[in-house]
Amino acid sequence: MSLITPFFKDAVFINNEWLAADSGETIDVINPATGEKIGSVPNCGQAETARAIDAAAEAFKSWKATTADHRSNLMLALCDQIAENADALAELLTLEMGKPLNEAKGEVLGGMKYLKFFAEEARRIYGDLIPSPWGDRRLMVTKEPVGVVGAITPWNFPSSMIARKMGAALATGCTMVIKPSELTPFSALAYGVLAEKAGIPAGVINVLTGDAPAIGSEMCDNPKLRKITFTGSTRVGKLLASNAAANMKKISMELGGNAPFIVFEDADIDKAVEGAIASKFRNSGQTCVCANRVYVQAGIYDAFAAKLKDAVEAQLKPGNGMDPDTTQGPLIDERAITKVSEHLEDAVSKGGKLITGGSRAGNVGTFFEPTVVTNANSSMRVATEETFGPLALLFKFDSEAEAIELANATEYGLACYFYTKDLGRAFRVSEALEYGLVGINEGVITTEVAPFGGVKDSGMGNEGSKYGLDDYLNVKYSCFGGLGM
Numbered sequence: 001m002s003l004i005t006p007f008f009k010d011a012v013f014i015n016n017e018w019l020a021a022d023s024g025e026t027i028d029v030i031n032p033a034t035g036e037k038i039g040s041v042p043n044c045g046q047a048e049t050a051r052a053i054d055a056a057a058e059a060f061k062s063w064k065a066t067t068a069d070h071r072s073n074l075m076l077a078l079c080d081q082i083a084e085n086a087d088a089l090a091e092l093l094t095l096e097m098g099k100p101l102n103e104a105k106g107e108v109l110g111g112m113k114y115l116k117f118f119a120e121e122a123r124r125i126y127g128d129l130i131p132s133p134w135g136d137r138r139l140m141v142t143k144e145p146v147g148v149v150g151a152i153t154p155w156n157f158p159s160s161m162i163a164r165k166m167g168a169a170l171a172t173g174c175t176m177v178i179k180p181s182e183l184t185p186f187s188a189l190a191y192g193v194l195a196e197k198a199g200i201p202a203g204v205i206n207v208l209t210g211d212a213p214a215i216g217s218e219m220c221d222n223p224k225l226r227k228i229t230f231t232g233s234t235r236v237g238k239l240l241a242s243n244a245a246a247n248m249k250k251i252s253m254e255l256g257g258n259a260p261f262i263v264f265e266d267a268d269i270d271k272a273v274e275g276a277i278a279s280k281f282r283n284s285g286q287t288c289v290c291a292n293r294v295y296v297q298a299g300i301y302d303a304f305a306a307k308l309k310d311a312v313e314a315q316l317k318p319g320n321g322m323d324p325d326t327t328q329g330p331l332i333d334e335r336a337i338t339k340v341s342e343h344l345e346d347a348v349s350k351g352g353k354l355i356t357g358g359s360r361a362g363n364v365g366t367f368f369e370p371t372v373v374t375n376a377n378s379s380m381r382v383a384t385e386e387t388f389g390p391l392a393l394l395f396k397f398d399s400e401a402e403a404i405e406l407a408n409a410t411e412y413g414l415a416c417y418f419y420t421k422d423l424g425r426a427f428r429v430s431e432a433l434e435y436g437l438v439g440i441n442e443g444v445i446t447t448e449v450a451p452f453g454g455v456k457d458s459g460m461g462n463e464g465s466k467y468g469l470d471d472y473l474n475v476k477y478s479c480f481g482g483l484g485m
């Protein structure tokens, strides 16, 4: 038996039972590094979703009444399971998603850190006693779990996007129905195995795979489900937000980005190149916080471009994620290859100059070379659209005001980055950028202890940190009257 066998589930997890779809239909899952089928999962729809919500609603009755200490201990037991099985979970993740094995392990353990952080925060969900304007009444504010949470997650971080949501949900006393992307369902189903091993009660965590619109509609319509937390594209996020609004459900939306990466003339160029490599090419450019537009001030433009080209060629190696030398896994599928190719062709046709990469890589799988294009301008598609691939376009700017205006000229507002050694500029620019996350002289800033969330079309709500609990809690005011005082 291989390491991953116990976690490689081809059934959905409802009320601690492993089940097939009612129809018996399945969806094939493909390894993007090889193009080969690695397994299949049930193709569930509305009826199975309703049953999973019923199970979560039943479990909520007792789970919400447990002490924070109890939930915290179970969450820590779940963390222990993740830590013990991190190698197997990483291998599973690489098989279905493609990222290098060490990054997959980093993701699995990074997700565990969110669970651990929230296990600790569970004990600190405080209320308030408000000074009363009436002598004979006392005013109390408590925080209560919102109820059953529906979580819909994308393929680019198949494990940690779930852990972030699960951490806040379990800590506050909510129960969950999780729907992962059909492209990467196994890392999600593995949470069912982990939950069983950790002793999490039946119905608290349910994971189902299948027809995304059918599952999403049931989550939006079913009155027993009280919140939808979604990570994915802005298009689907807006659809879910409007459907959830019809039933007055709480929502958290972690949506698309179009991150600017600004390098000022006074920056440490080598640090900026290092940051650009991390921020642009991590996960082969498939993160919502990936730099999408690189703005470089005129005086250092050529020097930065040359150094970035050298770094890309020296450091980045596309290949199967199971190979220890690989730094760049495949793109998720053919559609992703098409999008990167189209953005590249568009840039070159509008005056862009290709300085490295530019082609599909390898004979099997969906690989694309890390690519850098100079001479970019605002008419190019990348200026307004998220590429979600390993393509870096370098734009030139003259003044600080121009850089800010260009950076903000997008409907997105998730992550942005800039490099400068000038302290005044660091504050000025940080305050002027209309984004939820700002990296100043850093290309990777995500951590479980800090909030993660976007503004504008990048969504609403936060994950991680103490702020991440708020979206899973209702505030209740109780007025105790007739106290005879």
Ligand code: NAP
Pocket: 152, 153, 154, 155, 156, 157, 179, 180, 181, 182, 183, 210, 212, 213, 214, 215, 216, 217, 231, 232, 233, 234, 236, 237, 239, 240, 253, 254, 255, 256, 257, 287, 288, 289, 386, 388, 414, 454, 458, 459
């Ligand atoms: P997507 O197409 O929106 O899919 C995300 C999830 O939504 C998947 O589980 C998908 O299921 C499901 N889905 C699709 N259509 C649905 C519908 N009509 N109703 C309910 N669910 C539906 O996004 P993606 O291509 O997987 O992910 C990439 C996007 O996610 C990028 O835009 C990226 O920026 C964004 N993202 C944002 C964050 C953040 O924290 N802000 C983090 C990571 C990614 P199926 O896959 O099974 O169809």
